[in-house]
Amino acid sequence: MDVNQWPDVEHALAYLAIADAVPHRTEGEEVLLEVLPDAPSRVLDLGTGDGRLLALVRTAHPEVEGVALDFSPPMIERFRERFADVDDVTLVEHDLDNPLPALGSFDAVVSSFAIHHTVDARKREIFAEVRSLLRPGGVFANLEHVASATPWLHEQFRVALGEGRDDRDDPSNKLAPVEDQLEWLRQVGFIDVDCLWKWRELALLVGWRPN
Numbered sequence: 139m140d141v142n143q144w145p146d147v148e149h150a151l152a153y154l155a156i157a158d159a160v161p162h163r164t165e166g167e168e169v170l171l172e173v174l175p176d177a178p179s180r181v182l183d184l185g186t187g188d189g190r191l192l193a194l195v196r197t198a199h200p201e202v203e204g205v206a207l208d209f210s211p212p213m214i215e216r217f218r219e220r221f222a223d224v225d226d227v228t229l230v231e232h233d234l235d236n237p238l239p240a241l242g243s244f245d246a247v248v249s250s251f252a253i254h255h256t257v258d259a260r261k262r263e264i265f266a267e268v269r270s271l272l273r274p275g276g277v278f279a280n281l282e283h284v285a286s287a288t289p290w291l292h293e294q295f296r297v298a299l300g301e302g303r304d305d306r307d308d309p310s311n312k313l314a315p316v317e318d319q320l321e322w323l324r325q326v327g328f329i330d331v332d333c334l335w336k337w338r339e340l341a342l343l344v345g346w347r348p349n
């Protein structure tokens with residue numbers, strides 16, 4: 139069944155409570171920041187949550203105009219608190235299960251641990267929609283929760299996260315293998331597609347819109 143628990147307050151707050159403790163994520167975020175253009179003027183963050191990734195992008199590029207998209211009321215509330223005093227950041231309330239709205243064009247589209255909450259067919263559509271939102275030469279940088287290659291590796295990932303045997307996987311997850319996702323990016327016209335960083339089930343998938 140296509141479950142998505144992110145609008146639920148308890149679910150969203152439980153994630154935010156452990157977000158800083160996700161092992162190695164800052165390494166992936168650092169590499170994501172490295173692939174951004176030198177002076178991006180507009181950046182879109184898909185599934186922004188409380189705006190963690192967009193805030194990192196704006197720390198690296200204070201002049202950037204940020205557009206963020208999410209559909210979870212508790213997340214949107216935290217996002218609005220974080221950027222309360224910032225003029226050039228816009229939050230668009232939108233469900234990623236539906237086609238992306240007309241948002242103008244971007245130098246970079248970023249995302250962190252969000253798109254894996256959509257089914258694979260929708261992931262592929264999102265990749266194509268992202269490509270069309272990018273300016274020529276623009277980059278899509280997706281720090282993502284991906285599928286392990288085997289059930290044993292998945293268990294090892296859960297152990298590394300400190301999850302107990304009785305903990306269950308987040309039913310909102312629809313994890314896809316790295317290789318499949320890289321191929322889907324190529325199929326919709328991204329170039330120089332690669333996984334530039336990976337730790338177990340956390341991976342940075344990138345591709346550029348050709349000039």
Ligand SMILES: C[S@@+](CC[C@H](N)C(=O)[O-])C[C@H]1O[C@@H](n2cnc3c(N)ncnc32)[C@H](O)[C@@H]1O
Nearest residue numbers: 144185186187208209210233234235250252255
């Ligand atoms: C694990 S959190 C990550 C939040 C943030 N990007 C970060 O890295 O901290 C997943 C985010 O994706 C959002 N999300 C999940 N499914 C979504 C959907 N169908 N439409 C819009 N946002 C969605 C959730 O509301 C949540 O904010």
